[in-house]
Amino acid sequence: MWALAALALLGVVLLPILRRRRGVIEQVPPGHPDAADPAAYGFVPEEELDVRMPGPDKDLLDVLDLVQRTQDYRAAAQLLAGTEKEGELRWQRVQAFAGAAALELQQRPGGVHETPGGQWLRVWRAEAPKDPGAAAVQAEFLVQQAWRTSTPGTDEFRIIMEEARETCGQAALLAPGDPIPYIIELAVARGLGYSRPEFEQLWLKILDRAPHHMGAHLAALHYWCEKWHGSRELAMEFAQAAAARAPRGSLLAALPLFAVFEHLPEVNLVRGFYHSEVVTKAIHGALHAVHSARADDPVLAHVRHLLVFFLVRAERWGEAMQQLVHVDGHVGALPWTLSPDPAAEFAVHRALAVAGYEANGGSPATLQR
Numbered sequence: 001m002w003a004l005a006a007l008a009l010l011g012v013v014l015l016p017i018l019r020r021r022r023g024v025i026e027q028v029p030p031g032h033p034d035a036a037d038p039a040a041y042g043f044v045p046e047e048e049l050d051v052r053m054p055g056p057d058k059d060l061l062d063v064l065d066l067v068q069r070t071q072d073y074r075a076a077a078q079l080l081a082g083t084e085k086e087g088e089l090r091w092q093r094v095q096a097f098a099g100a101a102a103l104e105l106q107q108r109p110g111g112v113h114e115t116p117g118g119q120w121l122r123v124w125r126a127e128a129p130k131d132p133g134a135a136a137v138q139a140e141f142l143v144q145q146a147w148r149t150s151t152p153g154t155d156e157f158r159i160i161m162e163e164a165r166e167t168c169g170q171a172a173l174l175a176p177g178d179p180i181p182y183i184i185e186l187a188v189a190r191g192l193g194y195s196r197p198e199f200e201q202l203w204l205k206i207l208d209r210a211p212h213h214m215g216a217h218l219a220a221l222h223y224w225c226e227k228w229h230g231s232r233e234l235a236m237e238f239a240q241a242a243a244a245r246a247p248r249g250s251l252l253a254a255l256p257l258f259a260v261f262e263h264l265p266e267v268n269l270v271r272g273f274y275h276s277e278v279v280t281k282a283i284h285g286a287l288h289a290v291h292s293a294r295a296d297d298p299v300l301a302h303v304r305h306l307l308v309f310f311l312v313r314a315e316r317w318g319e320a321m322q323q324l325v326h327v328d329g330h331v332g333a334l335p336w337t338l339s340p341d342p343a344a345e346f347a348v349h350r351a352l353a354v355a356g357y358e359a360n361g362g363s364p365a366t367l368q369r
Helices: 003-021 060-071 074-081 088-107 120-126 132-150 157-175 179-190 196-209 214-227 230-244 251-262 278-291 299-311 315-327 340-357
Strands: none
Touching: 003 074, 060 074, 060 088, 074 088, 074 120, 088 120, 088 214, 120 132, 120 315, 132 157, 132 179, 157 179, 179 196, 179 214, 179 340, 196 299, 214 230, 214 251, 230 251, 251 278, 251 299, 278 299, 299 315, 299 340, 315 340
C-alpha cells in the first residue's frame, strides 16, 4: 500500500545499498546508510531474518514444522485447543496455520499425479468437523485465498468470500464464546462490502466477546479504510475512540498509528509529514502503549515494527534503535509484509536507523538493551 509513496524517500539510499551488494567498493562518509554495519549491534543478517512471524512463538513454529513435514494436522489441533480463545495469541496462530496452508497450495497446486499443498487442512476439516479450530483455520484460509488468487469484485472472489462467510458461521456455532470467527468475518465484510449496519452488527458480536482485542480492531480498521474511501476522518475517529477507552496496558493506544499508516498514499506527499502533529501524536501514543504493555503481549511486536518504520522516517534514530533491539530477527509484520521482499525492506530501514544513530554520536557501546 505504501510502496509507491515510499519510493521518493528510499530511492536515495537503495542505490548505494544495491551497489554494495553487487560488490562495488565505494568510499562513503560516516553516517551514510552504506557505511552502517548492523552486525556490530548483534542484528541478524538479512538472509537469516524470519519472515513468518512478527516475533518469536517457538511452540507455533515447532508445530508448523511438524505439520508441514508429516502432513498430520493433529499437533495443530492440539496447540489451538490449548490456546486461550479470547486472547490475541489464538488469532495469530489461526492466521499462521491458514497462511501456511495457503502458501503450500500456491507452491504445489496439485495435478493428476500430485497431491495439492495444504492437504493436512482439508483432512483436518474432514476428520474433525466439530473442531472449532479447524473451522476457524479453514475460514481464514478461504479469506487469504480470495485476496491472494482472485480480484475483488469478480465472481471468483465473491464465491470464495461467500464460502468463507459460511465457514465463519459454522465456526461460531461450534464455539459460541469465541471471537475468532467474527474477527475473520471482518475481512469478509471488507471483501463483500457489508453495509454500515451489517458491519456494526458484526462488530457488536466481537465487542461482546473480546472488547479490547487488538487484532479485531486492526481488522475493523481495514474495513473503515476500504469501505469509506476518502474519509480518513472516520477511520481516525474509530482508532482514536478505541485508544481512548483502552484499559491500562492495552496496545489499543497504538491504533491511531495504524490508522495513519493506512492512509499514507493520500498524505505522504506533504513535506515534513513525518514531523507533523498528527504523526507525532500517533507515535507518542504507540510509544506509551509499548512502555505500558506486558512484555509477553502477542501484539507488542506488531506495534514495535510499525514504530521502527515511523521513527526512522521521522529521523528519531535512537528511539528506532530501541525498537529494533526488541524485534530484530523477525519481520512477519506490517509494514514489511506489504513488500515483495519483507526482509530486504526491513533491512533498508534498519540500515538507515543504524546510520542515523551513528551520525549523531551513537555506537554499539551506547545502545541500551
